[in-house]
Amino acid sequence: MKLIGKNGFSLVELMVAMVISLFLTLGVFAMFSMSATNVTTTGQYNQLQENGRLALAIISQDIEQLGFFGDVTGTDFIIDSNTTIVGAISDDCVGAGQNNATLPNTESAHFRRVWGYEAGVSGSITCGSTALDAIDGTDVIQIKRLVGPAGVSAGYNVATNSSQIWFYGASANVPSDANLLLTNSRVWGYQHHIYYLQTLNEIPVLSRKALSSSGMNIEDQLVEGIENMRILYGYDEDGDDAAESFLPVANVTNMMWDNQSFQRIVAVKIFLLVRTIEQDPSYTNDITYQLGDKTVGPFDDHFRRKVLATTVMLENPVLIRN
Structure with missing residues (x-):
């Protein structure tokens, strides 16, 4: 018996149509859900x-x-002999060793151009009166060098010739003309950088302390989501300009840091564990990650992660010896 006109639908036909529509709707929702999940996954990777x-x-x-x-690359810096320092560094960042601040000092130890440690495990860097706020279990690296091309920079400057070096800040009362500083000299910008990881608003960030014209008072937040950093130091023990092995920071000796004899650090391997900024509730991370010699995880949270690595050859230690 028809419930509506002879040209309409029966109750059974209407119910069948509703069931089919329901399945089609569920299918569309499932498709949209899968598409949204794929977009989230792809975007995060x-x-x-x-x-x-x-x-x-x-x-x-x-x-x-x-x-x-510059022209004195590889030379030991000896105050009042081949090295002159004009002005002091405020809030200086000082690492381990007898001669490991921004500027060389009068200690007989070699001036360290590179040094590192694992936060919360070995060593520390103090900036002013405060220890560097690095995430425990992550590596920190400190480097010093001149930057080119030659010319006076807005930051801290250094003048060099083939036998002498003169450190001076832009605020020091020293002429900026290189020829008035040293005979046949060139002026370069000077960099003292410290790379480390810190947590800001619950997000791990690759940060950098840097030297300005007055002191180590610049802090740059560079890249978000860098959760762990591991650095292995490649050292050349036989003078063939190649790294025989790569060591974690705990195994690098004072002789290697000071580049004494043939014990030169000629390369570094950098491993980064990168984490997404946002969590994905549909994903659970139970993966173990290998950062060189170190294993981290599983984290059992909802952040995706990825390990990236590179090897950097250090040209200057090789050129110095050769």
């Missing part, structure tokens, strides 16, 4: 890749030129 590549590029380009000091 792209974010991991781009943040990791950017962080590695920033660190690598800086580290590969560490130890460059």
